Amino acid sequence: xxxxxxxxxxxxxxxxxxxxxxxxxxxxxxxxxxxxxxxxxxxxxxxxxxxxxxxxxxxxxxxxxxxxxxxxxxxxxxxxxxxxxxxxxxxxxxxxxxxxxxxxxxxxxxxxxxxxxxxxxxxxxxxxxxxxxxxxxxxxxxxxxxxxxxxxxxxxxxxxxxxxxxxxxxxxxxxxxxxxxxxxxxxxxxxxxxxxxxxxxxxxxxxxxxxxxxxxxxxxxxxxxxxxxxxxxxxxxx
Numbered sequence: 181x182x183x184x185x186x187x188x189x190x191x192x193x194x195x196x197x198x199x200x201x202x203x204x205x206x207x208x209x210x211x212x213x214x215x216x217x218x219x220x221x222x223x224x225x226x227x228x229x230x231x232x233x234x235x236x237x238x239x240x241x242x243x244x245x246x247x248x249x250x251x252x253x254x255x256x257x258x259x260x261x262x263x264x265x266x267x268x269x270x271x272x273x274x275x276x277x278x279x280x281x282x283x284x285x286x287x288x289x290x291x292x293x294x295x296x297x298x299x300x301x302x303x304x305x306x307x308x309x310x311x312x313x314x315x316x317x318x319x320x321x322x323x324x325x326x327x328x329x330x331x332x333x334x335x336x337x338x339x340x341x342x343x344x345x346x347x348x349x350x351x352x353x354x355x356x357x358x359x360x361x362x363x364x365x366x367x368x369x370x371x372x373x374x375x376x377x378x379x380x381x382x383x384x385x386x387x388x389x390x391x392x393x394x395x396x397x398x399x400x401x402x403x404x405x406x407x408x409x410x411x412x413x414x415x416x417x418x
Contacts (some may be wrong), residue, residue: 181214184325200394204404213339215331222326225334225364226319229288230278235319236269236286236364237276259352263287264317281324287316288329288359296355301372303348308355316332317356333357337366348373377410 181194198212229235240248271289278286292311295388299305308314318327326334332353336344359397361368376384397407 181212182328182331183214183216184331198393200398201263203398204394204407213335215335218331218335218338221327221334221338222320222331225330225360226278226286226326227358229319229363230275230286232363233271233275235275235286235288236316238263238287238316238318240267243332260314260317262312263317264315265311268316278320280322283322285318285322286320288319288356288363289316289360290314290356296358298358298368298371299356300351300354301343301370302375303351303373306351306354308352310355310359314352314355319360329356330360333360333364333366336369337364338362341369341375343370343372345372345374347376347384349376 183194194212197381207395226235242261242415245261245263245267248267249261290310294310295307296310297305297307317329319330320326354371354373358368377386394407
């Protein structure tokens with residue numbers, strides 16, 4: 181359960197989420213894992229990356245990065261922009277201490293030019309070139325929170341996850357998480373990135389587009405079987 185962002189997370193969301201999942205037909209045996217209770221694991225992983233010299237502090241904002249690479253500010257929200265090479269510190273320069281609390285962004289230094297590959301169980305063989313298709317990425321934020329990439333990789337390793345199932349919009353994130361897992365000496369799970377559910381205009385269902393929620397579909401009288409069939413039909417058309 182991603183509950184690290186105190187500004188966006190509310191406890192009442194948890195009960196609603198679990199109720200919706202049970203209504204849809206999901207069941208589980210393991211207890212729910214909350215990321216807010218796992219911060220020591222993330223901090224230990226960050227210290228391991230710091231000791232290996234694989235991360236560096238970054239004081240540049242997202243706007244700085246976009247302006248440096250000449251990218252438009254609009255339409256770039258779906259992925260982290262490629263970090264400019266001129267912003268990178270010298271790899272031989274001594275690293276400052278992490279601090280506690282952490283008040284600076286820290287980025288993972290990707291191995292430029294290396295092709296990262298994996299075979300997705302849904303989308304087939306995938307590859308990306310580090311430094312070209314994706315760049316140095318955040319592993320810890322200046323508000324003293326681990327990034328999505330670090331927390332996901334650490335959670336998968338710590339819980340012995342063997343298969344990750346998530347949306348196709350996160351394929352690019354997998355390359356970053358594979359680098360984190362390798363740096364931490366952890367095995368990688370297999371991945372299944374499924375097609376996204378879209379509305380009648382072809383846009384993926386998302387809160388920012390006022391998309392239908394499971395709760396709304398329930399209130400409209402749809403059954404779990406109808407919701408599952410809708411997703412199955414969308415995948416069949418892909």
